[in-house]
Amino acid sequence: MILEIHAMFSFFKKKSPAPEVQSAATPLASPELPPATGVVASVASAAPMPEPAARQGWMDRLKAGLRKTGSSITTVFTGTRIDDELYEELETALLVADTGVKATEHLLQDLKRRVKESKATEPAQVKTLLADAITDLLTPLQKPLSIGDHHPTVIMVAGVNGAGKTTSIGKLTKHLADEGLSVLLAAADTFRAAAKEQLAVWADRNTVEIVSQQGGDPAAVSFDAVSAGRARGRDVVLVDTAGRLPTQTHLMEELKKIKRVVQKADGTAPHEVLLVIDGNTGQNALAQVKAFDDTLGLTGLIVTKLDGTAKGGVLCAIAREKPIPVYFIGVGEKLEDLETFNAREFAQALLS
Numbered sequence: 001m002i003l004e005i006h007a008m009f010s011f012f013k014k015k016s017p018a019p020e021v022q023s024a025a026t027p028l029a030s031p032e033l034p035p036a037t038g039v040v041a042s043v044a045s046a047a048p049m050p051e052p053a054a055r056q057g058w059m060d061r062l063k064a065g066l067r068k069t070g071s072s073i074t075t076v077f078t079g080t081r082i083d084d085e086l087y088e089e090l091e092t093a094l095l096v097a098d099t100g101v102k103a104t105e106h107l108l109q110d111l112k113r114r115v116k117e118s119k120a121t122e123p124a125q126v127k128t129l130l131a132d133a134i135t136d137l138l139t140p141l142q143k144p145l146s147i148g149d150h151h152p153t154v155i156m157v158a159g160v161n162g163a164g165k166t167t168s169i170g171k172l173t174k175h176l177a178d179e180g181l182s183v184l185l186a187a188a189d190t191f192r193a194a195a196k197e198q199l200a201v202w203a204d205r206n207t208v209e210i211v212s213q214q215g216g217d218p219a220a221v222s223f224d225a226v227s228a229g230r231a232r233g234r235d236v237v238l239v240d241t242a243g244r245l246p247t248q249t250h251l252m253e254e255l256k257k258i259k260r261v262v263q264k265a266d267g268t269a270p271h272e273v274l275l276v277i278d279g280n281t282g283q284n285a286l287a288q289v290k291a292f293d294d295t296l297g298l299t300g301l302i303v304t305k306l307d308g309t310a311k312g313g314v315l316c317a318i319a320r321e322k323p324i325p326v327y328f329i330g331v332g333e334k335l336e337d338l339e340t341f342n343a344r345e346f347a348q349a350l351l352s
Helices: 057-066 065-078 085-096 099-116 121-143 165-178 194-208 218-231 247-267 281-297 312-321 343-350
Strands: 004-005 040-043 143-148 152-158 183-188 209-212 237-243 271-277 300-304 326-329 338-341
Touching: 057 065, 057 326, 057 343, 065 085, 065 121, 065 343, 085 099, 085 121, 085 143, 099 121, 099 312, 121 312, 121 343, 152 165, 152 218, 152 281, 165 194, 165 237, 165 300, 165 326, 165 338, 183 194, 183 218, 194 209, 209 218, 218 237, 218 247, 237 247, 247 281, 271 281, 281 312, 300 312
Parallel strands: 152 237, 152 271, 183 209, 183 237, 271 300, 300 326
Antiparallel strands: 004 143, 040 209, 326 338
């Protein structure tokens, strides 16, 4: 059965079964590496976390989060005339919002065409047409995450330190587990202090298992996790890789190694390679997408920290220059602040 993650993370309604209690697992040998001393541990049950908010509540948070980005754009439409000055001001506002030169040029050309075809006469009408243009630009990024073609579905997650990678993995784990999917976490971020402990907290909250080792080789941990996921019939294996900058060539090579070793554990894996990017970083986020895609072949993005940023237009730049699907966007630290991406919602929230 193929399962898609749609709006509000609605999969199906049965509750997640309690995980079976596991003792320390015998390490699984990697064909490329010395065997990791990974331990698959069952974690104690935690207090239930709140259910995701209604979609309208999400829209309210999204509008609030994008207010800094949108305010500089929407002020352009407070005048009384549609003229060259309006388009010049809009161009500046889009560039300031980190929409990027290519996406800004595309949107302006598309908008002028729509204004002409609709015979719009008021700036307020132009604002509505811009929302339509942004929606069309972003629609190719709107794609559901599919779970179920492979058992387990192996999801490798990358991102620079500080982007919210491990927290996003924890939130995604919660939604998956709540909907009846069995999840195994791989703590392959072995270089960052407390990364394993941070992921273990999420494992405890979600009552899922975690494969980890202290200061070991991240590729070996990943191999053990995928092998254990297959042996135990888990639906999803989420691999938390070490955070790194795309300019650190030797560290990016480590990511290639993780992917290569995961493929040795499962010839079809990884089935998804996700990059978590910080929406506050604007054009730098686009540069990260290009670099990580060149290294790993990305299948999807998670865009975090869109709340309070003035650079939310970066999604338009991504759509124009590197149209990799955006599975989720985040506007805060709470569980309900990570949601599926919808192009129309984003455009409306941006220009609200």
